[in-house]
Amino acid sequence: MSLGQELAPHLPFLRRYSRALTGSQTHGDAFVRATLETIVASPEEFPRDVDARLGLYRTFHAIWSSANIEEGEEPTTDLAGAEGIAHARLSRITPLSRQALLLTSLEGFSSEDAGYLISASAEDVESLVAEAMAEIERQTHADVLIIEDEPIIAMDIESIVRDLGHNVTGVAVTRDEAVAQARKSPPGLVLADIQLADDSSGIDAVKDILSEFSVPVIFITAFPERLLTGARPEPTFLITKPFQRSTVKAAISQALFFDAATVPAG
Structure with missing residues (x-):
């Protein structure tokens, strides 16, 4: 080889x-x-x-x-x-x-x-x-929108987000629900699954949100290599399913590290 x-x-x-x-x-x-x-x-x-x-x-x-x-x-x-x-x-x-x-x-x-x-x-x-x-x-704090249709996974992500000192503005399970929640409470960070409950796409939901708001996004997928070819605009931050809590924490911290909307906590 x-x-x-x-x-x-x-x-x-x-x-x-x-x-x-x-x-x-x-x-x-x-x-x-x-x-x-x-x-x-x-x-x-x-x-x-x-x-x-x-x-x-x-x-x-x-x-x-x-x-x-x-x-x-x-x-x-x-x-x-x-x-x-x-x-x-x-x-x-x-x-x-x-x-x-x-x-x-x-x-x-x-x-x-x-x-x-x-x-x-x-x-x-x-x-x-x-x-x-x-x-x-210590340096970062944000309002977080979670887009995830699996209740147990969503609860786990929400727990991680809150443990880091961030606020969860909502948990959406479909594209339309995600966009509606983003408009109601503009997030400072989005955590998005790829495949959603009604067979809609988390990628499409994020595109809709980004057309109205400038916000860092972390995608969650079981097949990260499909979104990391380098051939087109692709996610900067990507978490592989099944994930470890430490992986989510690291990705959240790093995404907020580069975002102008985050502010020092406390």
């Missing part, structure tokens, strides 16, 4: 990670392209002492580390919108802790493997994750 064949199944999930880390499909996918270009240019330097997924993420991190601000640096002042907000918050939370959080909670790497990727010990990774969660949760 060629190296390209080994890496192909892991590319959708690297896109998910890169988008979550940058808060942008465009910038996230650019880092993935740079990673692949680096591998193609120097395949002999690709880490072969670990499995293909670890080697892929390791190469990505080498590029990410060389392109981003170092801990303690002041954020640049010529950034606008989501990137400017994110860089301002980076002055209060280290990039390394955000990476540790997303690698373990969103991507499912063990503390040992995450440590390999960011050049830290497993114990350091666990400390970084705790630091990231505490800091990001």
